[in-house]
Amino acid sequence: MGERLGTVEKLRNEGITPISPDIGIKYLHLLLNQSLPTASIIIARRFGEPPTLSLKPQELSFLRFLETKKVHYTGIKLITEAELSLDNDPYLQDHVYQGEYIFPGVLGLY
DSSP: OHHHHHHHHHHHHBBBOOOOOHHHHHHHEEEEEEEESSOOOOOOSOBOTTTTTOOOOOOOOOOOOEEEEEEEEEEEEEEEOOOTTTTOOOGGOOOOOOOOEEEOOHTTTO
């Protein structure tokens, strides 16, 4: 519907990501075929920070890779950014590929 109304790009700029029709239908079928714990269910991708929905914010600990919070849905999803440097992250010196320092893959799994 957003495609036809021309609002998809505006919504993306507000941090709202649409669900494709195929994924929406898939989840509708899954929900219709099970007993639900409540009468209200929301299936969503990113939905920004609408004024009509308040989520309990949770303070994040100050840990190495939690410098800048981008997206945080408590208990569901956390996306952050961090500035890496050889001074603060000496392990990078042990991870060089073709002359470039790379982030160790095992740390991405944490």
